[in-house]
Amino acid sequence: QGVHYKDYKLLLDHEFIKEMKNIQNSEGETPLHVAIKRKNIELAEILLKMDEVDRTIKDNNQKTAMDLLEATYNEDEEWKQMCDIIGVDPTSRTTYKAGLAHMRDIISVVAILLATITFTAGFTLPGGVDNSGQAVFAAKAAFVVFILSDGYAMCCSMLVLFWIMWSMVFRHRTSSSLIDRSMVLLKQSLYGTLIAFMTGVYTVLHRKSLWVAIVIFSMCSVVII
Known part of the structure; x- marks a missing residue:
């Protein structure tokens, strides 16, 4: 996880990229949506830790990133451990943007x-x-x-x-x-x-x-x- 995690962290801390953390593509997906769909656990972990990342944005299928994460959380033990470590429970319906x-x-x-x-x-x-x-x-x-x-x-x-x-x-x-x-x-x-x-x-x-x-x-x- 080391090298990839650090690279993603440096990239996301860049001033230009900071403004794009909640940007949506043509399918309504945010970077967090995409990271979860592509099973990119390092990127997903970094985005989930960021307060400015809005987890409540819905894509064109009316799915939030947390909806996608819930399915992955239930199926993949590695993702489950990651969520538990950073204190994210995708099965909870609580959607407070603040921690x-x-x-x-x-x-x-x-x-x-x-x-x-x-x-x-x-x-x-x-x-x-x-x-x-x-x-x-x-x-x-x-x-x-x-x-x-x-x-x-x-x-x-x-x-x-x-x-x-x-x-x-x-x-x-x-x-x-x-x-x-x-x-x-x-x-x-x-x-x-x-x-x-x-x-x-x-x-x-x-x-x-x-x-x-x-x-x-x-x-x-x-x-x-």
Whole structure:
């Protein structure tokens, strides 16, 4: 692998060639498509390691390079070993253009932010508390929805953080699955946070500024839908 690998690496690092890593031929194939079809494992390995190579581009047959790689991965042990070494799992349907490590960072930041917001909201209740320490609007239906949605959002965001931590210790395929699930939970956390915000605003404004509450509801509903 030595000489060929180095030659390909030098060629692909050339300024002119850098701009052609995702170029498509008449059949819609990228250099990665071609490398996999021609069983050029050295070139394929280098391209797979490059962040700027787009693995999601489809050829004229609506096949991505990862679709082609999956077939080779299942049939050829050498290709399977190469994929395992560089951390690429073509059988995974995850298509993040950013690497898994980068996705972990992004998801973690968003999850921490949502967890902080919802945790804080749980102790700064709409309307505050009375002299006995009880929530002023505890008997209101909107307040109950606020508490439930806020708690749901916080639990989802915390679970996302646990899954992200677990994804760091598993193999690529399991890590991809955990990140996929984390994305789903992160959306749930976001929806819960929005609902908590909507109902919190309604709880404190519906008597004197109902129109404001309606506007807030409308704007947040657009985001959720």
